[in-house]
Amino acid sequence: MTGEHTAYQISRLTEEHRQAFETLDQIVWADEPTAPDWPLSGGIETARAFVASPDGQPPFAGIYAHYDARVTVPGPLGSLAQVPMPGLTWVGVHPDHTRRGVLSTMLRHHLADLHEQGIALSGLHASEAGIYGRFGYAIASLDVTVSVGGSLEAPGVDAGDVVTTFHRVHGAEPTVERIAACYHRLAPSTLGAVDLPDVQVQRSLHDHPMSLRGSEPYHVLFASRGGQDVGFAVLRRSPSWDKGLPEGKLACTWLEAADPPALLALARRLAGFDLMASVEAPVAGPDSPLVWWLGGPRAARLATKDALWVRLVDVDAALAQRGYAAPASLVLDVADRDAPWNARRWRLDVSDAGLAQCVPTDDAPDLWCEVTALGSAHLGLRRFAEMAAQGLVSELRPGALAEADRAWATAMLPAGSVSF
Numbered sequence: 417m418t419g420e421h422t423a424y425q426i427s428r429l430t431e432e433h434r435q436a437f438e439t440l441d442q443i444v445w446a447d448e449p450t451a452p453d454w455p456l457s458g459g460i461e462t463a464r465a466f467v468a469s470p471d472g473q474p475p476f477a478g479i480y481a482h483y484d485a486r487v488t489v490p491g492p493l494g495s496l497a498q499v500p501m502p503g504l505t506w507v508g509v510h511p512d513h514t515r516r517g518v519l520s521t522m523l524r525h526h527l528a529d530l531h532e533q534g535i536a537l538s539g540l541h542a543s544e545a546g547i548y549g550r551f552g553y554a555i556a557s558l559d560v561t562v563s564v565g566g567s568l569e570a571p572g573v574d575a576g577d578v579v580t581t582f583h584r585v586h587g588a589e590p591t592v593e594r595i596a597a598c599y600h601r602l603a604p605s606t607l608g609a610v611d612l613p614d615v616q617v618q619r620s621l622h623d624h625p626m627s628l629r630g631s632e633p634y635h636v637l638f639a640s641r642g643g644q645d646v647g648f649a650v651l652r653r654s655p656s657w658d659k660g661l662p663e664g665k666l667a668c669t670w671l672e673a674a675d676p677p678a679l680l681a682l683a684r685r686l687a688g689f690d691l692m693a694s695v696e697a698p699v700a701g702p703d704s705p706l707v708w709w710l711g712g713p714r715a716a717r718l719a720t721k722d723a724l725w726v727r728l729v730d731v732d733a734a735l736a737q738r739g740y741a742a743p744a745s746l747v748l749d750v751a752d753r754d755a756p757w758n759a760r761r762w763r764l765d766v767s768d769a770g771l772a773q774c775v776p777t778d779d780a781p782d783l784w785c786e787v788t789a790l791g792s793a794h795l796g797l798r799r800f801a802e803m804a805a806q807g808l809v810s811e812l813r814p815g816a817l818a819e820a821d822r823a824w825a826t827a828m829l830p831a832g833s834v835s836f
């Protein structure tokens with residue numbers, strides 16, 4: 417065990433230490449020994465992977481990495497835009513070193529590193545909800561799951577031209593590539609979607625021995641129209657029987673659909689599997705039409721939790737990259753403990769075309785906010801007025817909250833992104 421006051425240094429992972437990186441990851445996640453074909457850190461580029469230790473040598477105290485990802489943010493006047501957002505992942509600290517500031521050191525390093533590179537955002541999925549808020553990350557989209565069943569009445573939506581087919585993911589045909597291609601095509605038109613490199617898509621579709629226990633390998637339903645894929649549902653079924661009656665469970669782990677007819681066609685197929693007593697599926701958000709086709713939140717047994725956490729690394733660049741729904745002229749006084757370059761006043765001017773400029777200023781502020789408030793508003797999940805009621809934002813000029821909410825407004829809630 418390391419002493420209380422150990423100083424940790426962060427260095428880039430080298431190929432020679434990849435094994436030590438993977439070993440620490442397995443300890444941190446209490447993973448069972450994996451099959452030789454499990455793609456451990458293969459998808460992690462050493463240029464994006466870091467280790468923490470007292471002397472730069474293994475065994476490491478902590479690790480982290482990030483994927484080269486992009487997130488779909490609001491564009492000007494109701495459009496959408498994809499911007500770079502490294503996906504923070506593989507964060508772990510050895511049990512001998514926890515609660516000694518290793519994560520804090522790694523995250524401050526991550527923010528300074530992205531700031532130096534001029535990257536405006538960082539995103540992650542949190543293992544526990546209490547960890548990342550203190551570092552300026554904020555919940556920016558929700559994971560929503562529903563129980564799919566019943567007749568799925570959807571007046572006005574015609575799924576008649578959508579063809580659905582069922583395949584094993586790691587079967588004879590190359591379905592992993594097909595899933596990835598469809599996902600990359602749909603992500604730019606899905607607010608909140610995180611477009612990840614293919615290596616991570618492959619990783620998320622791998623049949624890990626732990627998840628195979630009692631379940632079939634991954635299967636996928638494709639929805640296509642005119643020969644083009646317009647959606648997919650990745651799923652596993654776990655068969656079981658009670659007094660001779662089928663009690664199987666179907667877990668859909670990834671559902672993407674280009675439009676309501678594609679979603680309806682996939683949902684009807686999910687609901688229609690024989691021998692399944694329960695069918696759970698993720699939907700894009702609480703405002704997904706599937707929730708309402710199922711009869712509303714109670715009938716859909718809607719369950720929700722945080723999905724993507726977003727951190728504005730550079731407030732000015734992040735606010736200027738995003739588009740807006742209405743003109744605004746606001747001075748924001750931003751509080752930010754871990755990225756001190758953000759902690760100042762910023763003037764945001766949004767034109768009638770929904771395009772923004774953001775520059776430092778000493779003018780009197782219209783709104784005071786924690787940097788986390790900007791993260792929660794970034795994809796359109798939360799409104800400033802609501803965050804003011806919570807105490808994350810203060811209105812210093814009457815009307816400024818409403819002006820900000822009109823500018824940041826989005827037509828739909830952001831979709832919960834696939835985990836990474």
Ligand SMILES: CC(C)(COP(=O)(O)OP(=O)(O)OC[C@H]1O[C@@H](n2cnc3c(N)ncnc32)[C@H](O)[C@@H]1OP(=O)(O)O)[C@@H](O)C(=O)NCCC(=O)NCCS
Nearest residue numbers: 507508509514515516517518519520541542543544546547
């Ligand atoms: C979560 C984890 C990375 C924290 O690392 P750590 O080095 O112990 O964190 P630090 O010592 O830098 O703690 C920083 C602060 O976060 C708090 N914190 C750490 N882990 C926390 C948790 N799981 N829940 C709530 N708060 C937590 C600490 O109490 C500390 O608070 P303080 O600033 O008020 O003193 C580590 O416990 C771990 O590896 N857990 C298992 C894997 C995991 O969950 N990884 C995260 C992947 S998303």
